[in-house]
Amino acid sequence: MTDDLTTLIAQIEEQEQRLVFPRFDAGDAWALGCLLVNLATERNLAVAVDIRHGQQQLFHAGLPGATADNDAWIERKVRVVYRFGASSFLVGRRLAAKGQTLGVDLGVDPALFAAHGGAFPVRVTGAGIIGVVTVSGLPQADDHALVVEAIESLLLTPPQ
Known part of the structure; x- marks a missing residue:
């Protein structure tokens, strides 16, 4: 495993x-x-945004340039979070570090x-993973970074 991949995995885990x-x-x-849509709109990003609590879809938006294919990718990424208990990016990077891919093996x-x-994953203190927030439409590291940026911003904003 390369040092860059090791560092990236540690960053995502953190x-x-x-x-x-x-x-x-x-x-x-x-x-x-709404925060994700605003960030994407300001940056002119063609993405779809999806937020779920369990199996219930609580938020979904397709911005200009996003397609139904982005929705299909969202479904596939969400399944990874629920199946493996980690972000889809972390699961993929861990597999890459082992020279594996996600599949029948x-x-x-x-x-x-x-x-x-x-x-x-949407984690709640004392409850574990209760949902998933997903962005699709950018290169995978950028999809991940946009979600992280929005969650960080929301968690740092005092409740009103």
Whole structure:
């Protein structure tokens, strides 16, 4: 495993440990979704945004230039988070470090699962993973970074 990949994995693991919500409900999903849409709109990014609590979709937006293909990628990335208990980017980078890819060797159908960045677990203190926030449309590291940026911003904003 290269030092760059080792460092990246450690950074993603740190993000996942640090970015934990004290609570997360439909209002929080709306605030996070709107923040992601605003960031993407300001940057003219053609992305789809999706936020779920369990299996319930609480927020979804397709910005100009995003396509139905982005929605299909969202579904595949979300399945990875729920199946492996980590962000889709972390799962993919861990596999890459081992020289593996996500597929039948791990008991999943690659047509249904995608270990590409962009889906991040919504963790709540004392409850674990209760949902997933996903961005699709950019290179995988950029999808992941946009989600992390928005979660960091939301968690740093005092409640009103």
